[in-house]
Amino acid sequence: MAGTPHHTPETGPRTTGAASQAASPSATDSAAGAASRSTPAPEPAVTPAPPAAYDDTSVDRWAPEPDKRPGRTAFQRDRARVLHSAALRRLAGKTQVVAPGASSQAWDASPRTRLTHSLECAQVGRELGAELGCDPDLVEAACLSHDMGHPPFGHNGEQALNEFAASCGGFEGNAQSLRLLTRLEPKRFVPDGDGGTLSVGLNLTRAALDAATKYPWPRGGHPRDPGSPKFGVYDDDLPVFEWFREGAPQGRICFEAQVMDWSDDVAYSVHDVEDGLHAGHIDPNWLHADPERHEIFEVALARYVPAGTDSAELAEALDRLLDQEWWPHGYDGSAVAQARLKDATSQLIGRFCLAAEDATRAAYGTGRLTRYAAELVVPRETRHECAVLKAVADRYVMQREEQEQLRADQRIVIAELAAALTARAPEGLDPQFRALFDASANDRARARVVVDQIAALTDTAARTLHARLTGTRA
Numbered sequence: 073m074a075g076t077p078h079h080t081p082e083t084g085p086r087t088t089g090a091a092s093q094a095a096s097p098s099a100t101d102s103a104a105g106a107a108s109r110s111t112p113a114p115e116p117a118v119t120p121a122p123p124a125a126y127d128d129t130s131v132d133r134w135a136p137e138p139d140k141r142p143g144r145t146a147f148q149r150d151r152a153r154v155l156h157s158a159a160l161r162r163l164a165g166k167t168q169v170v171a172p173g174a175s176s177q178a179w180d181a182s183p184r185t186r187l188t189h190s191l192e193c194a195q196v197g198r199e200l201g202a203e204l205g206c207d208p209d210l211v212e213a214a215c216l217s218h219d220m221g222h223p224p225f226g227h228n229g230e231q232a233l234n235e236f237a238a239s240c241g242g243f244e245g246n247a248q249s250l251r252l253l254t255r256l257e258p259k260r261f262v263p264d265g266d267g268g269t270l271s272v273g274l275n276l277t278r279a280a281l282d283a284a285t286k287y288p289w290p291r292g293g294h295p296r297d298p299g300s301p302k303f304g305v306y307d308d309d310l311p312v313f314e315w316f317r318e319g320a321p322q323g324r325i326c327f328e329a330q331v332m333d334w335s336d337d338v339a340y341s342v343h344d345v346e347d348g349l350h351a352g353h354i355d356p357n358w359l360h361a362d363p364e365r366h367e368i369f370e371v372a373l374a375r376y377v378p379a380g381t382d383s384a385e386l387a388e389a390l391d392r393l394l395d396q397e398w399w400p401h402g403y404d405g406s407a408v409a410q411a412r413l414k415d416a417t418s419q420l421i422g423r424f425c426l427a428a429e430d431a432t433r434a435a436y437g438t439g440r441l442t443r444y445a446a447e448l449v450v451p452r453e454t455r456h457e458c459a460v461l462k463a464v465a466d467r468y469v470m471q472r473e474e475q476e477q478l479r480a481d482q483r484i485v486i487a488e489l490a491a492a493l494t495a496r497a498p499e500g501l502d503p504q505f506r507a508l509f510d511a512s513a514n515d516r517a518r519a520r521v522v523v524d525q526i527a528a529l530t531d532t533a534a535r536t537l538h539a540r541l542t543g544t545r546a
Contacts, residue, residue: 165531184343
């Protein structure tokens with residue numbers, strides 16, 4: 073249940089394995105030293121053969137289950153489960169960077185949502201992963217999952233929820249995604265050993281959960297920066313995390329998750345600029361003016377590149393992009409301009425992906441690269457080009473004056489909604505969360521249920537529920 077430790081389900085014997093592909097991308101043997109664990113299968117579970125270049129432990133599920141239909145791989149089932157989930161659908165109601173209804177120069181320039189971004193990330197990741205030897209369905213499932221835990225109002229809502237959740241372990245969108253995949257998304261329930269049932273969420277494979285985990289450590293557990301606010305698992309979800317990370321190098325991100333992460337960077341850096349141009353917030357001519365360029369580089373240095381990066385490197389990165397024949401030097405919203413802009417986005421995505429593919433192949437050769445057999449290599453110059461695009465969208469879209477006021481209002485909505493739900497729950501909670509709230513053993517667990525409820529809301533639903541509980545206008 074939410075807010076309580078995620079106990080290992082009731083089981084019969086089954087082997088577990090380490091990330092046995094650390095030495096070879098084609099390893100198929102079970103990891104040395106495999107130990108027995110319990111599984112909750114009431115019926116015999118026949119696990120199909122793993123896809124090529126993956127071992128048997130990669131396709132284990134937290135709760136074993138029989139193969140429903142021959143002919144589908146375990147990773148195809150993972151992809152289908154994520155694609156059909158309510159958590160993925162809810163991303164349609166969560167803003168990416170430009171809010172729906174924002175003024176636009178183009179009549180059909182509908183801005184992206186978290187859902188459309190996730191779909192585009194999945195397309196990029198599937199193709200890049202396949203070129204490098206990953207199972208494409210596995211990478212696509214990870215890409216579709218990567219933003220599931222984002223709350224209403226994006227990173228702004230994430231910060232507000234983190235403040236409220238200080239007493240119950242904090243809030244982090246990536247940790248919330250894992251919580252949805254392994255606990256909150258209703259798909260499969262199993263016996264808990266005490267006469268009740270336990271939700272195991274979508275019950276994805278070990279490899280799929282690992283591929284969806286961008287930060288494989290708990291709060292404060294960053295391997296190089298203990299003070300980092302980024303983490304990928306809450307304390308009460310550690311049992312399932314420790315299961316799917318068994319044998320993996322501590323703190324190391326699996327190859328498929330690295331492909332997912334770079335695909336996310338590529339998709340949002342390119343498409344946020346595209347949406348900003350469509351909405352009239354960005355003028356390409358600004359990128360040639362020194363005062364504007366300086367502001368862009370300051371944003372990039374503060375947020376998007378490692379310490380020690382020189383602004384001259386960023387200037388060179390921007391100039392490389394501006395020198396491309398396909399770069400859109402003007403935009404008036406006409407059909408021709410839209411077509412040129414779309415070509416530029418395609419060129420940029422191809423440029424960033426091919427750079428990573430070529431550099432990784434140069435380092436690791438032509439074999440199939442999976443799990444812990446390799447690291448994704450992205451050239452420094454390519455990361456700088458991507459960072460400059462992120463900074464352009466940040467400077468001209470996210471830092472607009474009206475956005476500052478909107479963000480302040482959003483933080484108030486989240487804070488007041490959390491307070492109202494805490495005071496009046498289970499009133500206001502969805503039936504799923506109402507039952508979890510009633511079953512919670514203490515205030516810490518109840519606070520986590522409130523956080524889970526708010527994180528599940530769309531932008532509009534958060535405002536509507538806030539208005540109902542506080543008596544204000546939505």
